[in-house]
Amino acid sequence: MSTVTFKNTLLKSLAPEIIARLHLRPVTFELEHEIEYPGRSIEHLFFVEEGMASMTTTFQNGSQVEVGMFGYESVIGVSALMGTKQSLNRVYTQIAGKGYSCTIEVARREFRLGGAFQEMALRYVQAQLVQVIQSAGCNATHNLEQRLARWLLICADRAHSDTFEMSHEYLAQMLGASRPTVSTTAFILKGRHLIEYNYGLIRILDVSGLENVACECYQVIKEHLNNYAEFESGITA
Known part of the structure; x- marks a missing residue:
């Protein structure tokens, strides 16, 4: 696995020994494949290499609206590293693709070491938060x-x-x-x-x-998602 050339932003930043400890498995994301569902246990992290997925919030009348997007920069299920046990939103594939997965247990163990994996995961969470906040403001303003x-x-x-x-x-x-x-x-x-x-x-x-x-929201979101690996998280273990 350490000889693989990754496309995923987070995986590309990790040393071979960390990659080995994650015990990654290749996965395929079929069109409209449901990756997470509200109330369902989060058992794996998914590192997207190709394709795209959406995270939506569903309302009582059955309508839904997108609150996040996942592409090659993404780690789906990352909230489980901070203690979340069940998914709060629906996440499903919009554009078929592929990537890698690892179990939450393995990912949490690596996260708790406080090294590069933890740092990159926190940076990604920040970038994802920027996307959600910016999108919320965009939907209300533009x-x-x-x-x-x-x-x-x-x-x-x-x-x-x-x-x-x-x-x-x-x-x-x-x-x-x-x-x-x-x-x-x-x-x-x-x-x-x-x-x-x-x-x-x-x-x-x-x-x-x-x-x-x-609107300007496009450049803001693009900048954070493309470059979060270079940003300082401002968070320490």
């Missing part, structure tokens, strides 16, 4: 056109792809908007030749143009 542009750009960044399957109904759920409103907004972006879509397949045609439409 218009749907800005938010849709931001969401598509972050999705493309996390998945390393400018083309992905995504229905308007699904986009509406993720953005907390109605399907007709999302369809109208997507049509506007398509009319500006920023994106194209057919039969649930979305392709970004003009990244810089879409960045001009997106």
